[in-house]
């Protein structure tokens with residue numbers, strides 16, 4: 315079957331808009347990467363992140379029905395490739411925020427969305443959200459049954475409040491610009507220590523400022539030099555009982571739904587890096603003689619190597635783009651989201667479902683694939699993020 319890789323006119327405009335923004339705003343922001351500590355570097359990107367929000371890139375990742383302008387995962391991929399190829403740190407701060415919002419967008423009720431989403435729709439400020447799954451010493455195996463560690467952060471219901479205890483690490487932007495927390499955190503917690511993971515884990519929203527959120531240190535990441543990846547604790551963090559996203563005990567299914575779309579975008583990150591590396595190498599080969607007579611590019615073997623690298627990079631791009639389109643195809647089901655194969659099990663576990671949500675909204679989430687993944691292979695084999 316032939317695959318059409320051409321962009322629509324609107325997608326081409328989005329690509330050029332993103333490319334121009336990346337070159338004018340995100341490229342100068344790379345200067346932050348020269349600062350000595352990860353926290354200083356992250357703080358120095360705040361104005362570039364504000365500009366990213368003001369330029370509408372966060373709104374373009376939020377579905378129309380939730381008040382945003384998202385036109386599908388393919389568009390998100392086009393935009394993210396352009397931004398990430400120039401500045402991986404600020405772009406990951408943006409996508410980390412999108413990931414932090416996904417449990418709310420997919421599993422949240424109308425009330426939760428209208429209460430928690432507005433700061434992210436404003437196109438102003440530097441709003442941050444984080445998805446807190448990973449923890450020190452255990453990451454890819456969130457769904458592991460005992461004796462594996464799986465999710466060890468706990469949430470215990472006391473009266474009408476959940477009390478969260480535990481530690482997390484590697485969570486993008488989690489402790490925010492000032493160590494007091496991102497605006498909202500979606501936190502994977504064990505809510506029933508005796509139930510199997512698929513029934514004993516839930517996603518909770520912690521709103522800023524959260525007393526008991528304790529910053530420990532920022533990881534000095536090799537690749538994302540100016541992006542915040544903290545190790546931190548929840549020490550008796552108290553949240554209202556209606557801050558559970560989806561159903562109590564349905565956290566792993568919701569997590570799988572969130573990470574399926576995000577995983578396709580991580581593929582795009584790799585494509586963007588390959589592109590940046592290719593462009594750097596091509597520039598070098600075209601301008602350097604390295605003490606010889608000929609430009610490096612004029613050596614035939616170099617041309618072959620570059621052509622091979624470009625072919626592989628574009629093949630990866632097509633594969634990641636195709637994954638995005640496949641996720642989109644789930645959304646072409648002409649029925650409410652309840653009719654979407656994977657959504658049905660999520661619906662069974664949800665107390666209340668946002669009435670306005672349509673299949674198209676799930677382009678960013680790929681919920682059918684997520685559920686297939688959950689049923690077929692188990693979240694234990696799903697890499698969460700990066």
Ligand SMILES: Cc1cc2nc3c(=O)[nH]c(=O)nc-3n(C[C@H](O)[C@H](O)[C@H](O)COP(=O)(O)OP(=O)(O)OC[C@H]3O[C@@H](n4cnc5c(N)ncnc54)[C@H](O)[C@@H]3O)c2cc1C
Nearest residue numbers: 410445446447448453454484485486694695697698699700
């Ligand atoms: C830049 C960056 C940003 C991040 N942002 C976030 C975030 O916002 N939120 C968050 O929660 N986490 C975040 N993380 C953490 C990330 O999600 C984890 O690192 C990831 O889930 C664990 O994958 P891993 O490959 O590091 O696995 P590890 O647990 O370290 O395992 C290492 C490898 O062992 C193999 N393996 C392990 N278990 C299995 C299995 N059951 N089956 C098959 N193979 C297996 C896999 O090859 C795996 O890659 C971030 C990480 C980075 C680097």
